[in-house]
Amino acid sequence: MIYRMDESFDIAQDRLYWLAFSNCQGIGPVRFQKLLHAFGSAKNAWESSFSDLVASDIGQKVSEDIVHFRNTFSVEVYEDRLQKLHVSYHTLEDQSYPQLLKESKNPPFVLYTKGDITAYASTDSMIA
Numbered sequence: 001m002i003y004r005m006d007e008s009f010d011i012a013q014d015r016l017y018w019l020a021f022s023n024c025q026g027i028g029p030v031r032f033q034k035l036l037h038a039f040g041s042a043k044n045a046w047e048s049s050f051s052d053l054v055a056s057d058i059g060q061k062v063s064e065d066i067v068h069f070r071n072t073f074s075v076e077v078y079e080d081r082l083q084k085l086h087v088s089y090h091t092l093e094d095q096s097y098p099q100l101l102k103e104s105k106n107p108p109f110v111l112y113t114k115g116d117i118t119a120y121a122s123t124d125s126m127i128a
Helices: 011-022 029-039 042-046 050-058 060-072 075-084
Strands: 087-091 110-114
Touching: 011 029, 011 042, 011 075, 011 087, 011 110, 029 042, 029 050, 050 060, 075 087
Parallel strands: none
Antiparallel strands: 087 110
């Protein structure tokens, strides 16, 4: 099944699901792109059925891992913990994501930073 985003799509809420998938074992840049392609958004992928996950070409084992993980992981609690630690996260779709890294082959779909990332905005290098 292919999902499409509608007018009610909330990019800020979808960022939470990017964050969730970044913590899910077996989900790297390639599989995450497959999920986005199949479901239209990270939220749709997160909320999809097991059979739809398997049909998205990520494999049965990874689909099982996602279902188990989403039943045991609270992305809201995790985001709160990051905020308390003054850790920010940046998705590939965020303006704050470093352009040169974004242009690399299979860049991480979420970066974590501590401190002010804007200090690096005018430089060509960043440690990731």
